[in-house]
Amino acid sequence: MVMIKSVGELEKISRRIRATDYLVVAQLFLQDNFLLERKLEFSDIKPRLLGHWGSCHGINVALSNLLSFFKGDDNFSFILGPGHGFPALNANLFIDGKLDEKNLADFCRKFSWPGGFPSHSSPMTPGVVTEGGELGYALGTAYGQVLGHPEKTVAVLLGDGEMETATALASMNLNKLISGKSNGKVLPILHLNGYKISGPTILGRKSEREIHELIRGFGYEPIEAKGDEPGELMFALEKADFVFHPFIIMRTEKGAGGPDYLDGKKVAGNFLAHQIPLPLAKTDEKQLQILEDWLSSYNFSELYDGKEFLL
Numbered sequence: 001m002v003m004i005k006s007v008g009e010l011e012k013i014s015r016r017i018r019a020t021d022y023l024v025v026a027q028l029f030l031q032d033n034f035l036l037e038r039k040l041e042f043s044d045i046k047p048r049l050l051g052h053w054g055s056c057h058g059i060n061v062a063l064s065n066l067l068s069f070f071k072g073d074d075n076f077s078f079i080l081g082p083g084h085g086f087p088a089l090n091a092n093l094f095i096d097g098k099l100d101e102k103n104l105a106d107f108c109r110k111f112s113w114p115g116g117f118p119s120h121s122s123p124m125t126p127g128v129v130t131e132g133g134e135l136g137y138a139l140g141t142a143y144g145q146v147l148g149h150p151e152k153t154v155a156v157l158l159g160d161g162e163m164e165t166a167t168a169l170a171s172m173n174l175n176k177l178i179s180g181k182s183n184g185k186v187l188p189i190l191h192l193n194g195y196k197i198s199g200p201t202i203l204g205r206k207s208e209r210e211i212h213e214l215i216r217g218f219g220y221e222p223i224e225a226k227g228d229e230p231g232e233l234m235f236a237l238e239k240a241d242f243v244f245h246p247f248i249i250m251r252t253e254k255g256a257g258g259p260d261y262l263d264g265k266k267v268a269g270n271f272l273a274h275q276i277p278l279p280l281a282k283t284d285e286k287q288l289q290i291l292e293d294w295l296s297s298y299n300f301s302e303l304y305d306g307k308e309f310l311l
């Protein structure tokens with residue numbers, strides 16, 4: 001039997017996704033006016049915009065659902081393949097009070113800032129064991145982590161660009177070497193957003209049937225989570241509990257929630273969402289306005305009262 005979480009729990013997940021998405025955008029762009037208490041000005045924008053937006057919404061969808069699904073399970077851990085989606089990881093740590101930085105200004109200002117947080121996940125991040133910088137090792141690391149630990153479950157989020165590496169593809173075979181009795185469970189989640197740094201991914205151009213056949217060929221059961229509504233991934237996680245070697249395919253639009261178009265070019269749902277989608281926000285009135293509209297769209301004041309999160 002599949003038990004879907006209550007509507008109240010799904011609402012909580014959806015609020016957490018909104019809050020973490022806002023915190024990502026605030027980290028990427030803001031050095032002041034963090035709660036949008038007045039109109040955004042050029043002086044509110046960081047002098048050097050450095051970081052990655054595109055992966056972050058999907059990471060927030062995945063983490064918000066996983067943290068709810070595995071709540072209270074001390075044997076659950078998470079591996080993030082695309083470590084450049086660090087602002088999303090950092091936003092989740094901030095909400096959960098795991099960072100030394102307790103106030104919003106400090107937290108946002110310090111991202112990608114000398115002496116502050118780096119732009120990628122790093123061993124300085126609380127709870128992070130390692131950060132390779134090189135895509136491809138996440139799935140193999142997940143299998144290593146459950147080796148000899150039958151009590152453990154490791155969810156691993158794999159980028160579709162990352163899945164083009166030989167290392168990630170070879171690691172797909174590790175399910176053949178790991179027995180369920182003496183080792184724990186690996187839960188791979190492919191983050192299929194269709195794009196990598198500068199173009200489309202190969203998996204993004206394959207049909208659903210081709211992807212499922214590829215995954216089945218490696219001995220996994222594909223489970224689809226289409227779209228980023230919280231119920232989608234939650235349903236897939238519930239199903240994965242009943243399958244021997246599950247492999248979830250989470251489909252999101254790259255950069256969803258951010259600017260759709262800039263100067264006639266498609267941004268959300270395109271590789272242009274990968275890094276900073278509004279690179280001239282500090283000097284260009286139009287980009288600054290798009291940023292203000294983008295931040296306002298999350299209605300952050302409903303989710304944070306200036307001191308605490310209302311999630």
Ligand SMILES: Cc1ncc(C[n+]2csc(CCOP(=O)(O)OP(=O)(O)O)c2C)c(N)n1
Nearest residue numbers: 055082133134135159160161162195196197
């Ligand atoms: C082995 C390796 N090749 C190239 C890179 C450079 N690189 C950094 S991010 C990225 C794209 C990642 O795309 P994807 O895995 O789809 O993650 P997304 O940001 O779309 O979630 C690439 C190619 C790298 N870090 N490691």
